[in-house]
Structures are given as structure tokens and as C-alpha cells.
Amino acid sequence: MVTKTIANWTSSLAYSSLPPSTTRSAIQSFYNWTGCTVGGNAHPATTIARNALAPFFGAPTSMLLGSHQHQKTDAQHAALLNGIASHVHDYDDTHLETIIHPTGPVAAALLGITETLQRPVSGEEFITALVTGIEVECKCGLAVWPSHYDFGWHITSTTGSIGAAVAVSKLLDLSPDQSAHAIGIAATQVIGLREMFGSHTKSFHPGRAAQNGLMAAILASNGYTSSLEALEAKRGWVNVVSDDNKLEDLVASLGKEGAWEIEKNSFKPFPCGIVIHPVIDGCIQLHGVIDDCGKRNEDITDVQLTVHPLVLELTGKTKPRDGLEAKFSVYHGAAIGLLLGQATPGQYEDAVVTDAEVISLRDKIHATADEKCRPDECHIAVNFASASGTSAPIEKHVDHAVGSVHCPMSVSQLTEKFMIQCVPVLGLERTQKVSEWCWALDRHEDIRGIKEFF
Amino acid sequence: MVTKTIANWTSSLAYSSLPPSTTRSAIQSFYNWTGCTVGGNAHPATTIARNALAPFFGAPTSMLLGSHQHQKTDAQHAALLNGIASHVHDYDDTHLETIIHPTGPVAAALLGITETLQRPVSGEEFITALVTGIEVECKCGLAVWPSHYDFGWHITSTTGSIGAAVAVSKLLDLSPDQSAHAIGIAATQVIGLREMFGSHTKSFHPGRAAQNGLMAAILASNGYTSSLEALEAKRGWVNVVSDDNKLEDLVASLGKEGAWEIEKNSFKPFPCGIVIHPVIDGCIQLHGVIDDCGKRNEDITDVQLTVHPLVLELTGKTKPRDGLEAKFSVYHGAAIGLLLGQATPGQYEDAVVTDAEVISLRDKIHATADEKCRPDECHIAVNFASASGTSAPIEKHVDHAVGSVHCPMSVSQLTEKFMIQCVPVLGLERTQKVSEWCWALDRHEDIRGIKEFF
Known part of the structure; x- marks a missing residue:
């Protein structure tokens, strides 16, 4: 019942039930992700992929943040390329208990699909979807930690596909059964071996995870079936990719006071491990x-x-x-x-x-x-x-490095990091506007408005 | 050195070194695959995916075999959708020692990219790439058998990504180093849990494997890096996905007399396990x-x-x-x-x-x-x-069921199976033409000519 329990929880979660501390963490996570994505846009791991895949691009609905000439592509490729860019400088966020970099796969998928919708998407709605995806992503990571990472899996992307599928399912308002099928289609695409660390393919992982999760939710929203026990079955995701299985208790804590994983997210002051x-x-x-x-x-x-x-x-x-x-x-x-x-x-x-x-x-x-x-x-x-x-x-x-749980980056440090990454790409004036816009994420009536800056 | 040894072998393999029995198996495999793909085109697992993903389609270069109104899409989506269609009736081929259905991921990727090339692709060239991909795919499967399947992995797609990457690398004439990177980018995308059997997602697996392998080769051909020891490293593919490790000996047998895996391929007379x-x-x-x-x-x-x-x-x-x-x-x-x-x-x-x-x-x-x-x-x-x-x-x-190694399907049985699948879709006359064209695969100067039938 674990997969279905998750699907039920995600379908019913309302913005009004998020504590202010959770909302604040979500805004910081999105803010940090936006800066990292703009800052990683010109790295070869991003540009080679962008040029190589350009012949396959679909209708240009979705932004490649910070790209030259405000390039757009289809939502699937935007999820991939923004996901790559956000991780490529190893400058993104970290859920310390699992060393997952949680926002990359989830936000890249979510922003890509948001831009294709023919209706306004409020900041509250976007935040709710983002939180939903990150919660499930991190609970899945905790469930298989530490054997999963020891086996050699890049936990950011292996759980990121699932988080992205959940977030997009939430945004598209899928039924609980459809959401469960989306989790299954994402879980069966296990992306990321640690052996790739130190190569372009390391940042390909969270990008491809975003794309996998997005595709999973799109397929499920059209009636594609997978398994309603994809995570917990004898040969389901948890048992195949780990020797641990702590998912049931973790799922029971979803949304409980003090158990919001996104509040444990931290931000890197330096672009490295x-x-x-x-x-x-x-x-x-x-x-x-x-x-x-x-x-x-x-x-x-x-x-x-x-x-x-x-x-x-x-x-x-x-x-x-x-x-x-x-x-x-x-x-x-x-x-x-x-x-x-x-x-x-x-x-x-x-x-x-x-x-x-x-x-x-x-x-x-x-x-x-x-x-x-x-x-x-x-x-x-x-x-x-x-x-x-x-x-x-x-x-x-x-005693406690800056960026650690005991010494988190302040708003002004996060802003400075954002400026360092965005000013060379967007210029000072535009960077300041994007920065203000991102800090006010929860108050926007239609977050598709972000496109005016890119 | 295993990954590099494979890459060296695949780069240097020439059509002239293939024994006639290997060429014959390749033609039969492609023939059987074409019939299954046409026959699976109208199944919901294919049509739901096609409709769901249509908003993301790129420029229409590549055929969806047997689709209504001769639909085309970009090579990546063609690889996915033809790969799904070919497996959906459980009617495809079987490498009996590993129960891999080898042709689906490899041929779907290969045909999709062939149609985008601005030059003729001879039947001999196409067959060489197909054989190269299937050999590596099946050797990888043998290397991790049986623990890999027992763990819960769908071996057709987990090895299929690698086979597809190798085949496309061969067709695009990648250098040995680029081919090794392509193998790594494919190997890090491990698609397919057996838990999905009995749902649409089972046939999604070989389709996504085709797409993963195609993308891997495209990225590598543009200079994307992964690992040159992707398969054999301590935390490489073989060790992460299995308790077996027999790859070194198997790789040494690549292309040796009596060791061609494609010759052990069999064809199903009935559309089921x-x-x-x-x-x-x-x-x-x-x-x-x-x-x-x-x-x-x-x-x-x-x-x-x-x-x-x-x-x-x-x-x-x-x-x-x-x-x-x-x-x-x-x-x-x-x-x-x-x-x-x-x-x-x-x-x-x-x-x-x-x-x-x-x-x-x-x-x-x-x-x-x-x-x-x-x-x-x-x-x-x-x-x-x-x-x-x-x-x-x-x-x-x-004693020995029809379709088994001891009682293989005859050419006329394969042709009858082809007719059963294609006539309802293409009509009798067109089916006969495609059938003749496929049996003559090795003699075509430009296999892009297949498009006249679809």
C-alpha cells in the first residue's frame, strides 16, 4: 500500500496545510535552483547536450534559463537541459541526511511543463507541487539509505525521477491511481551510476531524472499503466536498488509536524562536494x-x-x-x-x-x-x-562550516550567490529583477510570468 | 579495459568479417522485428504513448511503422514508439540463454537515426551496426545472468540501452573512445523493473532503452564524456546491477567462430511468454x-x-x-x-x-x-x-516446441507470422512488397528506401 499511500497524500495536499517554514524552504530552494541553472547554462555539459539534441527539439514552449538569445525548446528537453545546468557546478542544494540534491530534477520538470499549460499557475500551486515532489523524493532516498548509495547509485537522480513525477502529477491534478502509475513509470527508469562522477554525465543524471519523471506523469495522465505497488513490491524499486527498506514508516510521516524534508535542505556556499x-x-x-x-x-x-x-x-x-x-x-x-x-x-x-x-x-x-x-x-x-x-x-x-545545518546561509548570502551566478549572464538590472521575482514566488498569481526575464 | 575492448571491437568490425549464418540471422531478426512493430502499432501501450507525447514531437524525419496516415516524428520519439510497438504483443525474438528480446531496442534506435542521415546507408552497413549492437547487448546480458534477472531487472531493456548505443555509434562511425563514452552514457540509464510486467510499462521498457541508447550515442558523438570503464569498474554497471561478473571472458569471445550471439536468436510463433x-x-x-x-x-x-x-x-x-x-x-x-x-x-x-x-x-x-x-x-x-x-x-x-532452438521457425512460418501482423494494417499488396524488401535487406544500396512502404 506504500505507493498508493504516497499517491493519496500527494493528491490531497493543500497549500494551506504547509507550515510557513516549509513554504520558506521551498522559496529558498527554488531561488537557489534558478541561480544555479542560469550559472550552469554555459558549461560544456549543458552546451554540448543542447547542441547535440537541437535537431530533435519540439515546439519551443519552455525556457532554457540563461541561454543565449533566450532559447526555448519543448518541455521535455527543457527539463533535461535545465536539470543538467542546475547541477553542473556542484553548487546546488543538499538534503544532508541523504546527500540528495533535491530541487534539480523536480523544479526542472515542473517549470518545463508549467510553461506549456494554457492556464495561470499561481505561486502557491507551484510551491505545493514542488514541496510534494521533494518530500517524496527525500523519503524515498531515506528509505534506501545507505546501501543504495554504497551499491553505486547516484541518489540525486535515482530518487529525482520519482520526485519529478510526483510534482508534475500534482500540478496536472492527476487522480491518486494515475499518480501511483506515474510513480511506477518513473521508478522503473533508474538513472545514475556514481561511476560517472567527474564526467559530463554526472550532471546529465539529474537532467534525465527530470525528463523521466515528466514523461512518467504525462503518460500516466493519459491512462498509461505501470504497477500500483511499484515501490514496495518484492521486485519493486526499493528492493531492487537497496538492501534497506524503511519506506513504510517514512511514508507514514509524510506531512507530519517536524517531518518536512524540504526544511532540512541546505545550500552550498561553494561549487563543489x-x-x-x-x-x-x-x-x-x-x-x-x-x-x-x-x-x-x-x-x-x-x-x-x-x-x-x-x-x-x-x-x-x-x-x-x-x-x-x-x-x-x-x-x-x-x-x-x-x-x-x-x-x-x-x-x-x-x-x-x-x-x-x-x-x-x-x-x-x-x-x-x-x-x-x-x-x-x-x-x-x-x-x-x-x-x-x-x-x-x-x-x-x-566548528560548523557555512551552509551546514548549524550555520545556514543567510538570505543575503543566498542573494550574493545568486548575483555571482546571474550577473555575468543576465546583467545587473535583469538579475535584480529576477531575484526580487523569485523571493516573491508565493505571491504571484501566475508564475508563467517568469518568462519575461529570460 | 572491458569497455574499451568492446569499443575497439565495435569500431573495427567489418561486414566482410560476418559469417553468412550471422548475416542470415540478422536479416531474420530485422524481418521479424518489422512485422512485430507494424503489428503492435495500434495497441494502447503504443497509441497512448504516441498521443500523450505528440505535443513534444520534433521535426518529422522518422517513421512510426504501420501508423495511421504514415505518421512520422523525430528520431528519438520514433525509437521510443517503434520500440514499444515491437514488444507489446510479446511476439518478438528471444535470445534463449538470457531471455533477452534483442532486436527491439537496437533496431528501433538504428532505423530512427538512419532516416535522419543525409547520405545513403547500405543494407550491409545497417546489418553490421545491427549485429554489433546485438552482440554487445547479449554479451552484457550473459555477463550478469542470472542474478540480474533474479534481482528484478527486465534484462531486455537494461542491456538494450547498451546495445542501441553501440549500434548507433557504429552507424555514426564514432571513434573507439567516443563509443566507450556512449556505452557509459547508456549504461548509467538502467531502465526496466520486472514489477511492471502485465502493464503498459513492460513494453515501454525496450522503447525507452532504444531512446536511451540513441541519445547516448548522439551525445558521445558530440564529445560528451562518461567513464571509459563504465561496465567493469568497481561501481560500474555490471557490479551495480548483478552479483555476477563474467564480462571479461565473454568480451574476449566477441566475433569468434561459434560465439555469435545473434545466431542463437529465436522467433516466437505465439504472442506470449x-x-x-x-x-x-x-x-x-x-x-x-x-x-x-x-x-x-x-x-x-x-x-x-x-x-x-x-x-x-x-x-x-x-x-x-x-x-x-x-x-x-x-x-x-x-x-x-x-x-x-x-x-x-x-x-x-x-x-x-x-x-x-x-x-x-x-x-x-x-x-x-x-x-x-x-x-x-x-x-x-x-x-x-x-x-x-x-x-x-x-x-x-x-518434445521440442516450435520456435525452440531444436525446432526453429522456418522461413515460410516467419513469413506467415509477418503476414498475420502486417496484412490487417498495410493490406496484402503492400505487405508482400515490404516482406520482399526485408528479405533482401543485405542487397539494398540505401535502406532509407524502406520509407516508400510506410
């Missing part, structure tokens, strides 16, 4: 300190990082060759923090990764795993050469 | 015998089937409610064989499944599993009421 964030946070702070102390970067002899063991397992690349590989290098993250005092997509461009000064500092950085160190904690010690040959190191202890 | 075929074959033979003996169907008191255990596990539905469910009922298969003397898609229409006379006979049929019975063997005993109350049963033992 979240495990590196404490180091980058600390190094950016040290960048100012070093200057204040009258020290010089050229005199650094070595840097000692103490980190959670996962940092070295996931991001231990000592000699990244390009921007994509640098996202998996705690050494590059530390180097740009210390040297440049920031970590935005600009510091992950290939030219920075291969810059002689960055490489020189990077090679002086050493990391030690410490079981006692929490994932959002780290310690950094920077040693300098001095005339006398000895000098006290400058140190920094990060 | 292959395990029921011995029973249907025997019952159709008994249909004539009963008449010859002067017996009447009305006097049948009971029918005793002795079958391989898988028959009851997979097709044990005693009271199927419609045509789709009837495909999973050995009882329906036996009833139509005895009563109507044939088993074509016509005898799997809902009206036949719910016919009172069919149900009455079906309810008298009993099946017993026997470990000693081979999968292509069965025994049937039909008992009759008589005036005296006793009467010797009429019996039939099937």
Missing part, C-alpha cells in the same frame, strides 16, 4: 587573517589540514587536471581559499586549476583524516618561512 | 486431432498439463481478466489452442479472453510442474465425457 566546505570556509577566513598579520602567501612552507575521513575518500585528488576534477580535490579548495579568498565557479575554471601559483600552493597542502572530526568541522594550520627559520603557525578551527 | 509455447504448440496440434477423432470440445471434462516448473511460476494466472494478463496464463494459452486452433494476437484480444466458451474450457485445465520436464517440452492429456462414463484420454507429448 559538500565535504570540502569546512576547509574552504576556514581557508577563506585565513586569507584575510594572513594579510592582516603581515604574512605573505609566497612564504607559506606547508599547510596541515585535519578533516573527517570522508574528505579524503571522496575528494582526495592531489593533482586535479581541470575544473571538473578540481571539485574532487580538497587541496585545490584549500589553495583557492588561501590564495584568492573566494570559491565561486570562477575559481573552478580550468585556467585557475592549471595556474602555476595555485599549483605551487596546492602542492604544499597536506591532509590528515581524523575519526573525531565531524563532517562539518576541520582544523587548518599554515606554516611560514621566516628570517629566523621558525615562526608560529597561523591556525583556524572551523 | 516463451515458457507457454510447448503447451500452445501441443494444444493447437490436438485441436485437429480432437476433430479427427470425432470428439467435441463441449465434452471435455478436464485437461491435464505436465510442464516445466517455470511455467507455473511465470504464467500461472488462472483467471486472466484481459489480453495483457492472458499472456501470463498457461490456461488461456491451452484453451485457445484447443478451442480455436491458433494463437496469434487476435486470440489475445480482450473479447476472446472474456469469452464464455474460452473461460469454460480454461477452467477445466490443470497444470502440474515436473522437474524432469525440459523448458521446451510438455505433456497434455485431454479427458472426455462419454455415454458410458469412461473414455480413453487423447494425449500429446511435445
